[in-house]
Amino acid sequence: VKVAVRIFFVLGASGDLAKKKTFPALFNLFRQGFLHPDEVHIFGYARTKISDDELRNRIRGYLINDKNASPEHVEKLSKFLELIKYVSGSYDSEEGFRLLDKEISEHELSKNSVEGTSRRLFYLALPPSVYPSVCKMIRNFCMNRSDLGGWTRIVVEKPFGKDLESAEQLSTQIGELFEEPQIYRIDHYLGKELVQNLLVLRFANRFFLPLWNRDNIDNVQIVFREDFGTDGRGGYFDEYGIIRDIIQNHLLQVFCLVAMEKPVSLKPEHIRDEKVKVLQSVLPIKDEEVVLGQYEGYRDDPTVPDQSNTPTFATLVLRIHNERWEGVPFVLKAGKALNSRKAEIRVQFKDVPGDIYKCKKQGRNEFVIRLQPSEAMYMKLTVKQPGLEMSTAQSELDLSYVQRYQGVTIPEAYERLILDTIRGDQQHFVRRDELKAAWEIFTPLLHRIDDGEMKPLPYQPGSRGPAEADELLAKAGYVQTHGYKKKTKTTLNPHQA
Numbered sequence: 375v376k377v378a379v380r381i382f383f384v385l386g387a388s389g390d391l392a393k394k395k396t397f398p399a400l401f402n403l404f405r406q407g408f409l410h411p412d413e414v415h416i417f418g419y420a421r422t423k424i425s426d427d428e429l430r431n432r433i434r435g436y437l438i439n440d441k442n443a444s445p446e447h448v449e450k451l452s453k454f455l456e457l458i459k460y461v462s463g464s465y466d467s468e469e470g471f472r473l474l475d476k477e478i479s480e481h482e483l484s485k486n487s488v489e490g491t492s493r494r495l496f497y498l499a500l501p502p503s504v505y506p507s508v509c510k511m512i513r514n515f516c517m518n519r520s521d522l523g524g525w526t527r528i529v530v531e532k533p534f535g536k537d538l539e540s541a542e543q544l545s546t547q548i549g550e551l552f553e554e555p556q557i558y559r560i561d562h563y564l565g566k567e568l569v570q571n572l573l574v575l576r577f578a579n580r581f582f583l584p585l586w587n588r589d590n591i592d593n594v595q596i597v598f599r600e601d602f603g604t605d606g607r608g609g610y611f612d613e614y615g616i617i618r619d620i621i622q623n624h625l626l627q628v629f630c631l632v633a634m635e636k637p638v639s640l641k642p643e644h645i646r647d648e649k650v651k652v653l654q655s656v657l658p659i660k661d662e663e664v665v666l667g668q669y670e671g672y673r674d675d676p677t678v679p680d681q682s683n684t685p686t687f688a689t690l691v692l693r694i695h696n697e698r699w700e701g702v703p704f705v706l707k708a709g710k711a712l713n714s715r716k717a718e719i720r721v722q723f724k725d726v727p728g729d730i731y732k733c734k735k736q737g738r739n740e741f742v743i744r745l746q747p748s749e750a751m752y753m754k755l756t757v758k759q760p761g762l763e764m765s766t767a768q769s770e771l772d773l774s775y776v777q778r779y780q781g782v783t784i785p786e787a788y789e790r791l792i793l794d795t796i797r798g799d800q801q802h803f804v805r806r807d808e809l810k811a812a813w814e815i816f817t818p819l820l821h822r823i824d825d826g827e828m829k830p831l832p833y834q835p836g837s838r839g840p841a842e843a844d845e846l847l848a849k850a851g852y853v854q855t856h857g858y859k860k861k862t863k864t865t866l867n868p869h870q871a
């Protein structure tokens with residue numbers, strides 16, 4: 375039998391990302407039958423000198439816990455771990471990568487594959503500072519030398535640079551070694567279920583098509599909150615800050631999907647063309663439309679400098695100069711150590727013109743897409759309060775995934791995206807020109823923060839962030855619906871259900 379062997383490399387195999395995200399995602403794909411033991415080999419590569427078994431033991435704990443340890447799970451896990459081999463070497467030594475290539479070639483041949491039809495996927499779970507040297511080593515010593523239809527791809531994680539110049543430099547270095555279709559710049563927000571749903575919602579529903587514009591929408595919020603601080607990652611985080619860690623990538627990707635025009639088709643290039651266009655239409659960010667924060671206690675982390683000016687919170691307004699969105703503020707907000715963990719999109723509509731119910735001011739229509747936790751989308755709308763009186767109230771049309779899709783497992787973002795890299799679908803990955811446009815938006819602001827010209831305001835951990843951020847939101851036009859509380863279906867009285 376001739377098998378097209380797929381080889382998966384996790385470079386930086388003993389690091390945090392590999393253990394917490396990459397290996398668990400690979401295992402889940404394996405469990406579900408997407409990675410077949412006859413077709414797949416997984417190599418970990420890192421500097422530490424450890425054996426295959428030591429690597430397996432290090433990652434085992436991340437793949438099993440008290441809740442999922444069924445005999446079937448345990449059996450699958452041991453089969454999966456058998457697929458993993460380890461090679462140690464440095465990230466800039468010819469020797470290490472030649473060794474890796476030798477090991478791979480043996481596996482390719484041992485599986486009776488047609489030489490050259492193997493597929494080599496390199497997942498760089500590494501600090502970006504070593505990307506250029508690692509890419510060079512792969513290019514020189516580890517390429518799939520085939521003209522028979524095999525391939526070599528690389529997957530890279532953010533941060534892709536620190537500003538426009540450094541990002542472009544990195545893109546050029548990698549671009550000299552690999553073609554764009556071989557490069558998968560991963561942004562795991564693009565793998566989240568409700569982010570993947572955005573284009574379907576917008577372009578497959580008559581409801582939304584005529585309303586999704588400046589005539590009807592007053593403001594849009596894209597919000598990320600975490601209820602923990604930089605826990606042990608202070609050293610990394612302080613170099614980057616919340617804008618580079620969350621806003622420039624995760625929230626901006628969501629922004630693109632909310633604001634872009636309809637693509638010509640669902641081809642990855644058509645979708646990415648539209649994302650680039652909307653990014654290029656974003657106006658320079660105004661200082662008065664930015665609020666930065668840093669939680670109290672952030673600098674107590676020994677890896678954070680005492681004088682750190684790094685924001686752990688930011689609210690800022692993006693404005694798009696085009697026919698659809700002129701005048702509509704897009705408020706992007708992200709913060710660490712806040713009062714809740716949540717990511718959501720809020721599309722708030724304008725007031726009803728000529729409102730005849732104005733004696734009791736009602737809230738506005740709002741369409742909320744909750745990315746996490748508990749995926750849901752709901753529309754806040756005004757209805758008659760049930761009963762004998764003719765009065766109005768805010769209620770909602772609610773599509774909560776736990777209720778509507780009972781028993782359906784929602785895949786992890788990384789699982790989906792890794793499967794895409796194997797299948798060769800770049801739709802949910804960031805293209806080079808998209809990355810450049812993203813950095814163009816934020817670089818002037820980031821430089822002003824780095825130079826200490828803009829300072830974060832202190833806020834209490836466990837709070838909503840600086841009060842000034844809520845003021846900015848109100849100035850941008852967001853109207854809070856006082857007294858409204860979304861009712862979850864789980865709170866229904868069983869006799870009513």
Ligand code: BG6
Pocket residue numbers: 562600619620717
């Ligand atoms: C990462 C950031 O990209 O995303 C982290 O570096 C953040 O700081 C994480 O915690 C959030 O991801 P998720 O999927 O938990 O929302």
